[in-house]
Amino acid sequence: MKILLIAESREGKLLGGTYELAAFAAKMNAESVMFLVGDDTVLPKYAGKLYLADGKAAGEYNPDVHKQLVLDVIAKENPDMVALCHSSYGWDLAPRIAYALKAAQISEVVGVVDGVPVVPVCNSKLRRDVKAKTVKSVVTLQAGAFGLADEPSGTPEVEKIAVAGAGRVQFTGYEQAAAGGVDLGKAQVIVSAGRGIGKPENVAMIAALAKALGGEYGASRPVVDSEWVEHNRQVGTTGQTVTPKLYIACGISGAIQHLAGMKKSEFIVAINTDRDAPIGDVADVLVVADLKQFVPLFTEKIQSL
Amino acid sequence: MKILVCIKQVPDMESKFKIDAGGTWYAKTDLAWRMNEYDEYAVEQAVQLKEQVKDADLTVLCIGSDQVKETMKKALAMGCDRGAHIADSNASGKEPFEIAGIIAEYAKDKNFDLIFTGMQSQDRGSGQVGVLVAEMLGLPSVSTVVHFAYTGGTVQVKRELEGGIKACVTVQAPVVITCQLGMNTPRYPTLPNIMKAKKKELLTIPVADLLKVAARQETAKMYFPEKKGGGLVLEGDIAELADKLIKILKEKTAVLA
Numbered sequence: 075m076k077i078l079l080i081a082e083s084r085e086g087k088l089l090g091g092t093y094e095l096a097a098f099a100a101k102m103n104a105e106s107v108m109f110l111v112g113d114d115t116v117l118p119k120y121a122g123k124l125y126l127a128d129g130k131a132a133g134e135y136n137p138d139v140h141k142q143l144v145l146d147v148i149a150k151e152n153p154d155m156v157a158l159c160h161s162s163y164g165w166d167l168a169p170r171i172a173y174a175l176k177a178a179q180i181s182e183v184v185g186v187v188d189g190v191p192v193v194p195v196c197n198s199k200l201r202r203d204v205k206a207k208t209v210k211s212v213v214t215l216q217a218g219a220f221g222l223a224d225e226p227s228g229t230p231e232v233e234k235i236a237v238a239g240a241g242r243v244q245f246t247g248y249e250q251a252a253a254g255g256v257d258l259g260k261a262q263v264i265v266s267a268g269r270g271i272g273k274p275e276n277v278a279m280i281a282a283l284a285k286a287l288g289g290e291y292g293a294s295r296p297v298v299d300s301e302w303v304e305h306n307r308q309v310g311t312t313g314q315t316v317t318p319k320l321y322i323a324c325g326i327s328g329a330i331q332h333l334a335g336m337k338k339s340e341f342i343v344a345i346n347t348d349r350d351a352p353i354g355d356v357a358d359v360l361v362v363a364d365l366k367q368f369v370p371l372f373t374e375k376i377q378s379l
Numbered sequence: 380m381k382i383l384v385c386i387k388q389v390p391d392m393e394s395k396f397k398i399d400a401g402g403t404w405y406a407k408t409d410l411a412w413r414m415n416e417y418d419e420y421a422v423e424q425a426v427q428l429k430e431q432v433k434d435a436d437l438t439v440l441c442i443g444s445d446q447v448k449e450t451m452k453k454a455l456a457m458g459c460d461r462g463a464h465i466a467d468s469n470a471s472g473k474e475p476f477e478i479a480g481i482i483a484e485y486a487k488d489k490n491f492d493l494i495f496t497g498m499q500s501q502d503r504g505s506g507q508v509g510v511l512v513a514e515m516l517g518l519p520s521v522s523t524v525v526h527f528a529y530t531g532g533t534v535q536v537k538r539e540l541e542g543g544i545k546a547c548v549t550v551q552a553p554v555v556i557t558c559q560l561g562m563n564t565p566r567y568p569t570l571p572n573i574m575k576a577k578k579k580e581l582l583t584i585p586v587a588d589l590l591k592v593a594a595r596q597e598t599a600k601m602y603f604p605e606k607k608g609g610g611l612v613l614e615g616d617i618a619e620l621a622d623k624l625i626k627i628l629k630e631k632t633a634v635l636a
Contacts (some may be wrong), residue, residue, distance in 0.1 A: 084540070135538065135546045138519070160506075162540045165499075166522040169475075169510040178595035179475070181505040190599060196502050197392045200405060203599040211596075242519040244549045251543030263634050287634060299561035305543065312543050320634045327392065341632045343624065348393055354610060359627055362614045372621040379625070379635065 075104040078153040080144065081124075082163050083112035084134060085248065091159030091217060092118050098157055098220040102186065108230065109147050111140055121228025131237040135163075138241035141170040146235060148175065153210070160214035168214050178206035184219045197329055198352040217311070217334055256290060256306050263289025263320045266309055266336070267297050270325015270346065270365055274302040279369050280324055286376040289318065294326045310335035324365045328353030345369065380435040384425040384459065384495040385482055385512075386418040388443055388450040389502045403598045404471055405502075414450045417497025419565040421558040424527050425495045426458035426566070431529065436460055438491075442481060443470040448581065455576035456568030462579065467586035473594070475503070479511035480592035485584070487516060491553060493534075498523050498557040509557035520555035521548055525562050 079095035081088070092110075096118075099106035107123045111132045117124065125147045132139050144167070148156070156171055158164030160182040172179035185192040190203045191213060258264055265284040267277055277291070284291035293303035295310055309316055311331040321339035326332060328344070328351055336342070337356045344357035345365045354360045361368060390396075390410040399406040414422075422439065429435040439459040441447045444467070451462045465481055467473070473481075486494065496509035506522070513520030525545065526537035532552050537545040539559050568576070611627070613620050629635050 084544075089541075135548060137521075162523050162538060162546075165506040166510065166538075169507045170514055172507075172595075173511055173514040176595075179505075179507055180596060181475075181507060194504065194604075195601065196390070196396060196405065197504075198604065199392070199396055200398075200601055201604045202403070202601040204596050205599045206596050208595045242550060243521060246547045246549055248540075249537060249545040249547060289634075295560060301564075308543075311541055312539060320628070320632050341628075343628075349612065349614075350395065354612070355604075355606065357610045358631070359624065360610055360612045361620055361624060362612060363617050363620055368617050368620065371617055372624065375621050375625060376635070 075102060075155065076151065076153045077102065077104045077106045077155045077157050078144070078147060078151060079106050079108045080156065080158040080164065080167065081108050081110040081112070081118055082159060082161065083110060083116065083129065086113050086116055086129070088112065088116055088118050089159070089161070091161055091215070093222055093226045094215060094217070094220045095157050095159065096120060096226060097222045098215055101220060104155070107147070107151050107153070109144055111143065114232065114234070117230055117232065119226040119228055120230045122230060124230035124232050125235050126232050127235050127237050133241070133245045135243070135245040136241045137166060137170055137243055139237060139239055140167055141174065142239060143235060143237065144171050145174055155210065156212045158212070158214045160216050164214045168212050172212040175210050175212065176208065177210040177212050178208045179212040180204045180206065181214050182216045183213050184216045194330070197327060199350060216330060252306060258290055258292055258307065258309065258314045258316050261290040261316070261318050263287040264292045264309070264316055264318045265289060265322040265324065266292040266294060266326060267303060267324055268294040268326030269296040271297065272366065274300070276366060277302055279366070279373070283322070283369055283373045283376070286373050287320070289320070292316070294332045295329070323353050323357070324369060326353055327351045328355065380432050380493070381489065381491045382425050382429060382435055382437045382493045382495070383440060383486055383489075383491045384418075384421050384437065384454070385440045385508070386422060386450065386454055387415040387497070387500050388412050388441065388447040389415045389500055392501055398601055403601050405601065407471070412446065412450065414453055415497050415500045417499060417501070417558055417560060420560060420562040421495040421497050422454045422457050422459065423563045423565040424556070424558060425493070427563065428493060428529055429458065438463055440465065440482060440485060442467050442478060442586065444468050451581060452576050453568060455579045455581070456573045457566055458572070460579065462581040464581055464583045465586050465589060466583050474596055475505045475507035476511060477590060477592055477594050479508045479515060481586060481589045482508070482512045483515035484589040484591055486512070493552055494518070494555040496555070496557050498559050509555055513555035518553050518555050519550050520557070521550060522557040523559045524556050525559045527556060527562065
């Protein structure tokens with residue numbers, strides 16, 4: 075089996091998922107080649123062939139052009155599978171490649187059992203095994219699902235590929251996340267509010283518990299999207315990644331994007347009415363309770379210690 | 380201007396799921412159903428665009444059994460002009476390629492200027508349908524959009540990337556946009572608009588008229604994931620729970636020292 079790995083870079087930096095692609099190929103016992111739109115001064119550690127297209131010429135987001143470059147490599151290499159990260163780059167590009175190849179596309183693969191990809195369903199509450207009916211397939215891999223056992227090594231054999239055409243979508247630049255505000259990365263204790271807090275007034279109770287524990291409060295995406303808490307307190311893939319000594323998740327179900335931002339915390343407590351919530355998978359302690367009753371009482375007891 | 384917004388009805392994710400008799404999907408009984416969260420942002424953006432350009436006709440499309448009409452009525456009450464209900468008793472069994480094929484077949488001769496979809500569904504989460512529709516129709520598409528502006532045929536959007544960074548992108552209509560959470564603030568339908576929605580056109584089309592592609596993959600099996608951590612589960616009286624948790628934190632962490 076041969077897998078074409080679609081690596082990623084942004085603003086001249088290689089993105090971490092690149093090495094997970096290589097780990098996936100190793101797990102599949104497959105031969106692999108890699109494709110990257112990037113810069114020849116920043117090459118991945120990879121013991122294999124790397125097709126490199128110039129990021130300045132191709133643009134960092136240019137789906138028409140990137141699709142064509144990948145199809146050119148596929149024409150040369152004839153891989154059985156194309157693997158991308160399940161990232162803003164990968165999930166955008168994968169369907170375009172799958173459509174052109176008339177291939178099955180299996181999204182957000184978290185594991186492979188007897189050669190069959192496993193994907194999450196319903197916020198990771200369920201799993202399903204998905205069988206491709208086509209000879210070739212395109213897969214996107216969930217971040218962190220195929221971790222590296224060893225540090226990657228090797229120097230790729232680079233073949234540069236020419237960029238042609240302009241594409242219909244014009245990328246005009248990046249907008250950086252708003253700077254300043256709270257640096258959750260420094261907090262020893264973080265108490266985070268999720269959708270389960272129910273209404274904006276209840277943010278105060280989360281902040282009060284955080285204060286009682288000498289920490290900061292954070293929030294999951296839905297709470298930030300609802301503008302109950304500012305974005306600089308968001309924990310997760312599109313917010314901050316934190317590793318405090320204690321993380322208390324209040325009313326957070328545990329979407330993968332949130333887990334990615336906090337699962338390396340030293341000790342995790344989840345307070346949730348749903349015993350089956352995916353947050354339970356990473357929690358050291360799951361308190362099955364209504365946070366609106368539990369948190370004020372718990373805060374009071376902490377304060378009186 | 381002609382606008383299409385595609386929505387899906389999904390179970391509430393807080394539901395207690397069970398596996399169905401076939402072992403390849405979740406049982407559809409005893410679930411509360413609602414509009415896919417991502418699609419609420421798509422509907423809101425489509426309605427805002429219609430309000431902005433004024434002379435626009437906005438169709439909401441949904442595939443499923445008669446039950447999905449309830450969700451379509453919400454979209455109509457939010458401001459869509461008409462509904463296209465693709466009647467399919469087995470919509471949940473269809474793979475993204477088939478769903479996209481149905482939508483593209485419906486849209487192919489209707490010259491939509493803008494097509495909005497959610498960036499993914501909450502149940503399948505494949506993130507494929509919107510982009511596939513665009514590929515099938517030969518249109519450009521931009522996924523994971525958190526900001527949208529339209530001026531005289533030019534669409535300016537921001538894509539959400541990892542780490543809170545956004546990519547600014549310009550594209551000409553016709554185009555397919557897949558909508559990410561937080562793109563706008565979806566409105567609540569008002570009572571007068573709910574009443575008005577009842578009189579709006581809701582056309583039903585049998586799925587057989589539009590399904591011309593075959594699935595390229597299949598679900599072999601659905602099941603519950605193995606519980607990973609040996610995490611402790613505490614249940615019972617909340618005062619006792621609080622005391623237990625304090626004891627645990629004293630033993631296992633240094634934060635109460």
